[in-house]
Amino acid sequence: MAARLQSSHWTCLLFVLGVCLVSAEPFNQAHLYQYKAGPNEDNIIIANNGIRVPLGKSVFLDPLNDLVTEVQPGDRYHITVLDNDPLAQRPGTLTPKKFPCSFAPDEVKYTHLGSRSPSTDRVKLQLRYDSQTDTVVIPFILVQIGS
Known part of the structure; x- marks a missing residue:
């Protein structure tokens, strides 16, 4: 047995x-998970240094120092100002409300309306980037400091 x-x-x-x-x-x-080397926040928004605007004045955004983006030829992209809070007290405004990532030095302007309070403005922006293979939407903030 x-x-x-x-x-x-x-x-x-x-x-x-x-x-x-x-x-x-x-x-x-x-x-296996493979890293996809497509467009992302780190390789699109190179620098976001904010801007200084005197009370009651206007300043153009500098594409070489204030908001630097890098885009590939043939891709579509734009930045939209998100003004969706009607009760917010804004010290200024960014115009135009929609502009390309590769904007010119005299194309995007922040206008301070003259009020001392609040002393800073956090402008909500959204970047949309459409490449041949991907679509990336990046929310970010541009800080304006009164001087």
């Missing part, structure tokens, strides 16, 4: 090993 029991253990073990060996599949690389 003990020999028969031992024999059945070996038969079971060989069966399990045989199933494991037969059903083993080669490693499929498609199941």
Whole structure:
């Protein structure tokens, strides 16, 4: 009886090993997470340094110092000012409300309305970037400091 029991253990073990060996599949690389080197916040918004605007004055945004973006040829992109809070007391306004990432030095202007309070403004912006393969939407804030 003990020999028969031992024999059945070996038969079971060989069966399990045989199933494991037969059903083993080669490693499929498609199941690995692969980093996709497409557009993202880090490689689109290069610098967001904010701006200083004197009380009651206007200043153009400098595309080389204040808000620097990098876009690839053939891709579509734009920045939209998000003014969706009607009760917010804004010390100024950014115009136009929609502009390209590659704006000119005299194209985007912040106008301070002259009030001393609040002394800073946090302008909510949204960048939309459409490449050949991806669409990226990046919310961000441009800070205006009265001087």
